[in-house]
Amino acid sequence: MGRAYVLTPDRRSDVAALLARADLPVDTIALASYLLGKVLVRDLPEAVVTGRIVETEAYVVGDAAGHAYRGMTPRNRALFLERGRAYVYLAYGVSSMLNVSSEAAGIGAGVLVRALEPLEGLPIMRRNRGVERLLDLTRGPGRLAAALRIDRSLDGVDLCQRGPLWLAHGAEVADAIGQSARIGISQDADRPLRFYVKGSPFVSGPKALNV
């Protein structure tokens, strides 16, 4: 079995460095791996809740599995904004999904955030999720959105600006980055556009994809 996974040291989000838009790679695939290790900061009325990104998926230009594939619609317009904006939609009428828009303004593409390692605000996350187990708080796109109380009202928010939801620099990803097919899609299902921190127990998906 692999060595024990070491939790990232807690970091105060009020001193965490905001990601500048210029820091974000323009290319969707580059952005997907770049976001691993970065910290997602959610400013809630009662507390700040943060987590380290450990799993992402790229939905690239011309991707039949991407929501922007058939052009701009009321739902997916945020995917066409400049990179670093939030695209949030409701999946299966039940779970909210957070994406980071990518590429230049006018081009529809983005990166789905699939899993976080919880850092700050664990009590709030437990309350938002209604579960106790640390591993169940933010493992999976719908779960992390619930834990951070992210919903469609945050669609279009600039993640490169301090506000209700933003991105901060994190510790370097010392662990190797794994790559696999994306989860839960039928179109273009074999393309290796999923990225994850190897060895992190907070990564979602079947074990076979996480080697």
Added chain:
DNA sequence: AGTGCGATTGACT
């Protein structure tokens, strides 16, 4: 205006 379908999750056999 009606229809079909998910970038998932949680409950259950």
Added chain:
DNA sequence: GTCAATCGCACTA
């Protein structure tokens, strides 16, 4: 492992 819940939205007419 299987499967239903649940609803906004894209698509067709």
